[in-house]
Amino acid sequence: MVTGRWTRRFDVVFTHAALAIFAAAALFPVLYTLMTSFKTGESVITSPPTFLPREWSLEGYQTVLESDMIRYYLPNTILNSVVSALIVVVLAALAAYTFSRYKFRGSRVLELGILAVMMIPGLTFVIPYYRMASDLDLLGSGQFIMAVYVAWGLPFAIWIIRSFIDSIPIELEEAALIDGANPLQALRLVVLPLAMPGLVAAFLLVFVDTWNEFLFAVVLLTGNARTATVGLYDFQSQFEIAYHVWTAACIVIMTPALIVFLALRKRFFEALLQGAVKG
């Protein structure tokens, strides 16, 4: 090699140092939020601020527990995310299977069309969704937004599940069909069990997206139908200087999404690399 041993050693140290600095910068706002969430209401408005709490307290979390966050917003979020992710996975599995196994006139165009839909930014839909929901008298109800989340998760989920179904040898289904199964049974009993990791990944990725969604939720939801992200936004005015409450709410909302990410990180990276996540 051209580079000497010492240069190489310096290189390794420099690389680790630089990466560690950026990792620390990525983590710092999250850690400071975590620390603030353990402060008391008094110490949080003491100047100058400290990084660590002077005394540790659960006051912020207590306030969150007694607020509408636990009563309405989090249950709504869980319901919206689970229901829409489930519907997405069922519809996407059928569509992905069809695209993987059937070639018919226009199937390629249709598939590309569904992927092209992912390129339209969410901002375009804010006003039309608001008008549609209010015309249907569904403004402020969970049903309309769940349908919206289904539509937003579908293209992405179809793409993920399809890559899984593509990797299942077609002979397995053909064997089942020769044994007298009908196509639906072949799908249900042979293909879907094998594609299960893909279905789970799609479910969790749609779940996280829906869990975190803010733009449509803030526009379309009111009152007790609000989700956790909208509730957190409202905390900014409701608990004006109670930063320990805001930050405790941040921690509560981000934890489930973080856990799913850590469990699924490889799929996450793959999905991003394929450019399939809607920005």
Add this chain to the structure above:
Amino acid sequence: MAHIALSSSRSYDNRRAQPSYRRSVLLPLAFLLPTIVVLLILQVYPAIYAMFLSTTRLRRGVAEPMELRNYERLFQTPSFLDGLGHTATYALSFLFITVVVGMFLALLLNRRIRFTGFYLVILFIPWVLSDVVAGTMWRWLFQPQYGILQEWLYQVFPALDAVYTDQTGSMVIVILASAWQALAYTTILSLGALQTVPNEIIESAALDGANRFQRFFGIILPIIRPTLLVMILLVSIRAINSVGLIYATTGGGPGRATQTASIYLLITGWRQGEFGLGAAVSVVLLVVNIALTLFYLTLIGRKRE
């Protein structure tokens, strides 16, 4: 050791003669119907509806035709024009930071060192946060009296005593927060691109005496250029349509200092109920997006010939 394998696609050849049941048209149609219906109602129709709404004005619950007068009004409204300017400032800074720093981090992560998987996971945490969570965090970091970054900044530069309420300062906060959140995205896309470059090419260039910069700009960059352009396109689109994080961090303020065109859309079109005007903004932004996409696609296409 922990060199990250980023893609694992295996697929069998399924393009063979189709058995008889596969010639049926009914089954695929039935399987695809729910998806097609959902997407038509909630993706295709609303996009067209936005264009229709942009030519109307709501009067006592009735949509009045306005032809193109919403657009005329829009381009005579200073706050919208300022918004476009803010979008440009925000998007260009955001693009520059995320692409340059993301590529730098990807080059580091692409070396044969330990713990790269660990660093990548940590860098990714901001990306997994909701816009409103990230916005709340940054609002708190720069809270004028009790924010810790504001306090540290003040101790080093006493002139910077109220960044959050400053016109320029608030824009800087919003750009930093957005870049912080999206950095992992450009890092992993750059890393994916770098991993497509064959090692032998780089090693032989090193043996020929090319230094690090020559290797990057002379060899690696030309190879990954198409992938990089796609990434820049995706990040630009993301920047132009960015709305949740800005709304949660500053709400467009102080005054209109961080009111980008997207925030203008939200405030005018939704909060003030000017649906026609808001829809017109979304059509303008959609046109900008499409124009950008076509521009990058021609750039990518030109080099390939």
